[in-house]
Amino acid sequence: MRVLIQLRPSPDLVAAVADPGQTATTADVADGLPGVELDSAFVPVAVPRPVPLAGGDPLSLNQPLDFSLAAEDASVLVRGTISDDELATRVTMLPTIRPDVVGVFADPVIESSLTCGGDPPVGDWHDVERLINAAGLAAEGLDGSGVALAVLDTGINAAHVARHLGRGVTLDAERSWNPAGVTGRPGEFEVDHGTMCAFDTLIGAPQASLIDIPVLLSARPGGSALDGLLSDAVAAFAHLRTVLDAQPADSRSLVISNSWGSFSPAWDFPVGHPGNYSDNAAHPFNLIVASLDRAGADVLFAAGNCGRDCKDGRCAYPDRPIVGANSHPRALSIGGVDVGGERVGYSSQGPGRLTARKPDICAYTHFSGSKAFGDTEPDSGTSAACPVAAGLVAAIRTRWPSSRLSPAQLRALLRRTAEDRSEVGFDYDYGYGIVDTAGIIAALQRRAKSVA
Amino acid sequence: MVLITVRLPPGATLEDAISRLGLAEEDVDTAYGLVLIDPDLGLYGLRVTEEAGRRTGPPFSDPKIEPYGPPKRSRDGRPGPRSPGSPP
Numbered sequence: 001m002r003v004l005i006q007l008r009p010s011p012d013l014v015a016a017v018a019d020p021g022q023t024a025t026t027a028d029v030a031d032g033l034p035g036v037e038l039d040s041a042f043v044p045v046a047v048p049r050p051v052p053l054a055g056g057d058p059l060s061l062n063q064p065l066d067f068s069l070a071a072e073d074a075s076v077l078v079r080g081t082i083s084d085d086e087l088a089t090r091v092t093m094l095p096t097i098r099p100d101v102v103g104v105f106a107d108p109v110i111e112s113s114l115t116c117g118g119d120p121p122v123g124d125w126h127d128v129e130r131l132i133n134a135a136g137l138a139a140e141g142l143d144g145s146g147v148a149l150a151v152l153d154t155g156i157n158a159a160h161v162a163r164h165l166g167r168g169v170t171l172d173a174e175r176s177w178n179p180a181g182v183t184g185r186p187g188e189f190e191v192d193h194g195t196m197c198a199f200d201t202l203i204g205a206p207q208a209s210l211i212d213i214p215v216l217l218s219a220r221p222g223g224s225a226l227d228g229l230l231s232d233a234v235a236a237f238a239h240l241r242t243v244l245d246a247q248p249a250d251s252r253s254l255v256i257s258n259s260w261g262s263f264s265p266a267w268d269f270p271v272g273h274p275g276n277y278s279d280n281a282a283h284p285f286n287l288i289v290a291s292l293d294r295a296g297a298d299v300l301f302a303a304g305n306c307g308r309d310c311k312d313g314r315c316a317y318p319d320r321p322i323v324g325a326n327s328h329p330r331a332l333s334i335g336g337v338d339v340g341g342e343r344v345g346y347s348s349q350g351p352g353r354l355t356a357r358k359p360d361i362c363a364y365t366h367f368s369g370s371k372a373f374g375d376t377e378p379d380s381g382t383s384a385a386c387p388v389a390a391g392l393v394a395a396i397r398t399r400w401p402s403s404r405l406s407p408a409q410l411r412a413l414l415r416r417t418a419e420d421r422s423e424v425g426f427d428y429d430y431g432y433g434i435v436d437t438a439g440i441i442a443a444l445q446r447r448a449k450s451v452a
Numbered sequence: 453m454v455l456i457t458v459r460l461p462p463g464a465t466l467e468d469a470i471s472r473l474g475l476a477e478e479d480v481d482t483a484y485g486l487v488l489i490d491p492d493l494g495l496y497g498l499r500v501t502e503e504a505g506r507r508t509g510p511p512f513s514d515p516k517i518e519p520y521g522p523p524k525r526s527r528d529g530r531p532g533p534r535s536p537g538s539p540p
Contacts (some may be wrong), residue, residue, distance in 0.1 A: 083535060117523030154519065169513040180483045193519040216519055227518040231455055231484060231499050236488040245491075260517050267515035275454065275505075283512050284455050284489050284497045291490040305523040313524040346523040383522020 018216035030110035114345030117308035120376035144205025155189025199370035204391030252296035296402030309345030326353025350428035
């Protein structure tokens, strides 16, 4: 365990520590503490002594106090480690053999507070553009030109996206599709969640062709204003299969961005029931995801907003909240980090239910971008991270159709090149790490040479 | 309503599925139609009443899906009130 050790060495040594003009090392102050591995890189710190005013209680901190850094009053802190299995013994015994030891205190890991829902934006979409190296992608000819990118959500408002991006948007109305009963024209839906997602896809793939599929506007019995039913997603994927099959086999590419999922087991059959969705790879939707992957589509799902630190209030799974297709072995499950590279507190952690190793990777979220929810509101949730990653995938597909790089190979590439945040490879917070465009470009260049 | 699957030849129609499964038209969400799930397997899906699903089975759940954002603030990590929705 890491500890802080407070000592009271000789006054001249205390004076040397307290004087910024002099240099005193940990070895000078605390050499030879048995059983303590001292951190020699830590510069000793002088700690002032609380001094009560005249007539005060010498042992109370709940009174007016002065603080003295005088050499005869102050003490010194050094840092070290004591073996966990001997901690209690050594902490007790140290002052008995070293009278200069005043106390031994825990030195806990401190972390910055994680970004949560309701927090203001962290950075903006230009930061994301820089972090995913959109310029580097474009320089490689990877800008999404000719790549179909389907956004399954609440519908896209293309004019809003174009206005806030400051550039034109390519919307593929012909291949867009509405669930039965949903009215509205592609690219002309009210500004909402789907517009945010569309905006975020275009950060990495500015030339991609958006396919608008407002699957969350279902008008079926059981649905409401901004949700849908999984059966609509089944039908949407069936439509996308026809889109894919209509493309020439040697240039086939279709990226499908899904920033939605199921929040509650109350809407599903119980786990173990043969018709269950959350834990059942044989559910029709999980089958059609596998079918699209096999046909050459890249399927991405948001990991969800049920992270332990500040989960969305709707989260009702008691554990393992990455469920159903969001944990599908043939889909990329995307967690969220802010532009500082820290996991946002709401990003769902693994293990997943269909596949344990989820999320796969993380991408950026909680930045000021589309302003779909107001000028001061961020593009947030793993809902934003998923389309950011989908844009990156679409950019790659510009020159790497599924005939050259299968969806499975592309998933492996993204996992292998991700910036590991855990020092141990995969972990359930960040997956394999944060998307790393430089690593992706380098790997693609090597691959291009090897197949040339 | 629930989802069920059926194997049919290529180019099958909803009428083919209804006939194969012995369903009545009122058992089926005809607006939803017949959806091709996996052409390689000849596997199709349709939406039927729960009773018809039990009869032709196995019935698959058709849960509500929602956007994953923006997250509702809950910094203490406790789940909020249960979302509305009825179990199948």
